[in-house]
Amino acid sequence: MRGRAWRSGPGTGSGPVGRRTSTGRLGWPAGRRTGLLGAAVLAGALVLSGCDRGGNTDLGLALSTLNNPFFVGIKEGAQAEAERRGLHINITDAQNDPMQQINQMETFTSQDVKAAIINPVDSDAAVPAVGVANRAKVPVISIDRGVNGGDVGSTIASDNVAGGRLAAKTLAESLGGKGKVAFLEGQPGTSAARERGQGFEEGIKRYPGIEVVARQPADFDRTKGMDVMSNMLQAHRDIGGVFAANDEMALGAAKSLGARAGRDVKIVAFDGTPDGVAAVRGGTLTATVAQQPRLLGKQAVDQALRAARGERPPKQVKVPVVLVTSRNAAEFDG
Structure with a gap:
C-alpha cells in the first residue's frame, strides 16, 4: 500500500471534561434527491433516525493524550467523520491519567451518549472506565490500544x-x-x-x-x-x-x-x-x-455508530501500516 499515511493540521486541543468540542450538525440540502445515490443517502438517514432523537447520535471519544501528533491525527479523523455524518462528538484528553478516563466515561454516560470510544492510557487500568459505560448500557469501542477486560464491542488498531x-x-x-x-x-x-x-x-x-x-x-x-x-x-x-x-x-x-x-x-x-x-x-x-491515525479515527466513529444501532461490529479492525x-x-x- 502506498500513498499518504495521514495529513495533520494544527491540533485544536481539548476542552474541559464534558465540554463539547465539535458541533457539526449537518442539514439536508434543499431539493429532491434522485437516483441510486439519493436513495442510499436517504436510507442512511432513516437508519440513524431510528438510533436516536432527530437523527443525531452523540458520541464520546476519550483520548489518552493530545500531547502527541499521532493522537491529534486520531482526533481529527474522528471529528471529521462525525461532522460529515452530522453528529455531535465530545472529545476529551486524559493527559495520560487513567483516573481521568473513568471521570470522562462518567461524563459521557451523564450526557446520554449513544456510544463511547476509548483510547486507553493503560490496557488494564482502562477496565474500570469501560465498566462505567457497560453499567450504563453504552456500547464501547477501543481505538489504537485494546482493553484487558470489560465489554468492548470492537478494537480499531493498526496491525x-x-x-x-x-x-x-x-x-x-x-x-x-x-x-x-x-x-x-x-x-x-x-x-x-x-x-x-x-x-x-x-x-x-x-x-x-x-x-x-x-x-x-x-x-x-x-x-x-x-x-x-x-x-x-x-x-x-x-x-x-x-x-x-x-x-x-x-x-x-x-x-x-x-x-x-x-x-x-x-x-x-x-x-x-x-x-x-x-x-x-x-x-x-x-x-x-x-x-494512519485519521483513518483509525474515521473507522472508530463508523464502528461506534454500528454498535449504537444495535449491530455487532467485528471484534477487531486492523488498519494497514506503510513503510516510509x-x-x-x-x-x-x-
Missing part, C-alpha cells in the same frame, strides 16, 4: 505485530544483517507497546547476526527517548542500530546520538507522524512504519 516485524526487517537489512541494536520500548501496559515488541522480536530472530544488546521503555515520549538512549550509549558505545516503538522516542534517541544518527547508527521508528517523516526525508531516521523510507517519503505529508 502492530506486522509493523514490528517490518521494522525488524528494515533495521536488519540496513545493517547488512549484522550488528548490535537497541530497542526503545513503548509505554508498559499498553497493547500497542506489547504488540510492536512482539513483532520486532519475531522479526529480528530471522537475523542471527543481529544482537539486541539493550532494551528499555521510554513511554512513547521524546524526552524520555533521549534520556534512555543516552543511558544505553554509556554501556554500549558500539550500537549500530535502534528500533523505537514510536517516532517521538526515535527523535529523542536521534538527538542523543547527534551527528551519528542516520549515519553511523540506523534508526527505525513507528507512527509516520509529520516530524517522523521529515526526519526520514532529512536522513536522521532510516525509516518509520507509518500508521527516503524513496517514498515525498509521498507523505510531513
Whole structure:
C-alpha cells in the first residue's frame, strides 16, 4: 500500500471534561434527491433516525493524550467523520491519567451518549472506565490500544505485530544483517507497546547476526527517548542500530546520538507522524512504519455508530501500516 499515511493540521486541543468540542450538525440540502445515490443517502438517514432523537447520535471519544501528533491525527479523523455524518462528538484528553478516563466515561454516560470510544492510557487500568459505560448500557469501542477486560464491542488498531516485524526487517537489512541494536520500548501496559515488541522480536530472530544488546521503555515520549538512549550509549558505545516503538522516542534517541544518527547508527521508528517523516526525508531516521491515525479515527466513529444501532461490529479492525523510507517519503505529508 502506498500513498499518504495521514495529513495533520494544527491540533485544536481539548476542552474541559464534558465540554463539547465539535458541533457539526449537518442539514439536508434543499431539493429532491434522485437516483441510486439519493436513495442510499436517504436510507442512511432513516437508519440513524431510528438510533436516536432527530437523527443525531452523540458520541464520546476519550483520548489518552493530545500531547502527541499521532493522537491529534486520531482526533481529527474522528471529528471529521462525525461532522460529515452530522453528529455531535465530545472529545476529551486524559493527559495520560487513567483516573481521568473513568471521570470522562462518567461524563459521557451523564450526557446520554449513544456510544463511547476509548483510547486507553493503560490496557488494564482502562477496565474500570469501560465498566462505567457497560453499567450504563453504552456500547464501547477501543481505538489504537485494546482493553484487558470489560465489554468492548470492537478494537480499531493498526496491525502492530506486522509493523514490528517490518521494522525488524528494515533495521536488519540496513545493517547488512549484522550488528548490535537497541530497542526503545513503548509505554508498559499498553497493547500497542506489547504488540510492536512482539513483532520486532519475531522479526529480528530471522537475523542471527543481529544482537539486541539493550532494551528499555521510554513511554512513547521524546524526552524520555533521549534520556534512555543516552543511558544505553554509556554501556554500549558500539550500537549500530535502534528500533523505537514510536517516532517521538526515535527523535529523542536521534538527538542523543547527534551527528551519528542516520549515519553511523540506523534508526527505525513507528507512527509516520509529520516530524517522523521529515526526519526520514532529512536522513536522521532510516525509516518509520507509518500508521494512519485519521483513518483509525474515521473507522472508530463508523464502528461506534454500528454498535449504537444495535449491530455487532467485528471484534477487531486492523488498519494497514506503510513503510516510509527516503524513496517514498515525498509521498507523505510531513
